[in-house]
Amino acid sequence: MTKDEYAIFLDKFCNDMIDISKRKNADYTGINADPFANFSSVEQRTICTTEQGFLTRMNDKFERIISFANKGELLVKDESVQDTLHDLANYCALMSGYLESKKHKENAFCKPCGYLKTQCKCKIEA
Numbered sequence: 001m002t003k004d005e006y007a008i009f010l011d012k013f014c015n016d017m018i019d020i021s022k023r024k025n026a027d028y029t030g031i032n033a034d035p036f037a038n039f040s041s042v043e044q045r046t047i048c049t050t051e052q053g054f055l056t057r058m059n060d061k062f063e064r065i066i067s068f069a070n071k072g073e074l075l076v077k078d079e080s081v082q083d084t085l086h087d088l089a090n091y092c093a094l095m096s097g098y099l100e101s102k103k104h105k106e107n108a109f110c111k112p113c114g115y116l117k118t119q120c121k122c123k124i125e126a
């Protein structure tokens with residue numbers, strides 16, 4: 001594969017990744033407006049943190065990729081190694097978006113009083 005061919009491949013890979021992400025997000029989160037709902041549910045159920053939830057799913061994909069690299073094939077044929085790589089890339093994008101969203105959420109609240117900064121009562125952080 002040349003650099004030009006890779007650029008075309010990368011374009012297709014990213015477009016496929018976006019298509020898959022939109023379809024899966026619609027399937028997993030339903031009418032919920034939160035794109036991370038499927039990942040944060042483990043934290044609401046006190047199973048583990050949302051971050052650990054992401055990492056667990058990423059690790060499952062990683063194990064599958066390692067298995068493919070070692071054996072040259074996958075025994076469960078309904079998900080190709082390309083599908084697995086797309087899923088792993090999507091988990092990276094979702095976790096990146098989640099961390100960004102969490103940072104914004106944390107910055108929105110006044111730490112001393114716990115109110116939204118726009119409704120802060122203590123003015124300590126103001």
Ligand SMILES: [Zn+2]
Binds near residue numbers: 111113120122
């Ligand atoms: Zn305050």
